[in-house]
Structures are given as structure tokens and as C-alpha cells.
Amino acid sequence: MTGYPAGWSVAAARAAITAGAPVLLPLLNDFDPAIRIDAAYALATAADPDHTIRTDLTTRLATEQDAIVLPPCSSPPRRAPGPRTSADRLVAP
Numbered sequence: 001m002t003g004y005p006a007g008w009s010v011a012a013a014r015a016a017i018t019a020g021a022p023v024l025l026p027l028l029n030d031f032d033p034a035i036r037i038d039a040a041y042a043l044a045t046a047a048d049p050d051h052t053i054r055t056d057l058t059t060r061l062a063t064e065q066d067a068i069v070l071p072p073c074s075s076p077p078r079r080a081p082g083p084r085t086s087a088d089r090l091v092a093p
Contacts, residue, residue: 018046021053028060033069036060040069 017024024046027039040060043053064070 014045014047017042018048021046021048025053025056028056033066036064036066036069 021043024039024043027035028043030036030039040057043057046053048054061070
């Protein structure tokens with residue numbers, strides 16, 4: 001935390017979200033995808049020294065079926081068929 005008011009605000013927000021984690025964690029399994037998304041974003045900012053939040057987020061991500069909730073990086077990238085170019089070497093060996 002810095003001595004600037006913006007730093008205090010961020011620290012206070014993170015502390016509040018961390019304190020509210022027990023209320024937010026069950027929302028990861030809500031019927032409404034928008035609620036699940038919002039809960040995941042909020043929980044991602046919480047302090048998690050015992051890895052409870054990380055474990056719950058990982059467990060939920062492994063069972064999530066709704067494409068709107070899944071992060072873009074959860075599936076392998078698709079590439080068009082055809083010969084590989086030198087640009088492909090930058091991202092794939």
C-alpha cells in the first residue's frame with residue numbers, strides 16, 4: 001500500500017472483498033451466468049492466503065459449461081488450415 005489516497009482506496013476495496021468472500025463464493029454456482037461472472041471477477045481481487053478462493057475458482061472453471069462464462073483462454077486457439085508461416089513460429093514451436 002502506498003501513501004496516496006488511491007492506494008488506500010484500492011487496499012480498502014480489496015480488504016472489503018476479502019471479508020465478503022464467504023458471501024461471494026457460493027455465487028460461483030449461481031444459476032445466472034452473469035452472477036457467476038461478477039462473483040469470479042470480484043473474487044479474483046481478494047486476498048487468498050490459504051488458497052480457498054483459488055481452489056473454488058479452479059473447481060468451478062473445470063465444471064463450467066456456459067460459453068459466455070468461460071474465459072477466452074480456456075480453449076486452445078484455432079488456426080486456419082494451410083502451411084505454417086514464419087509468424088507461426090513466434091507462438092508455436
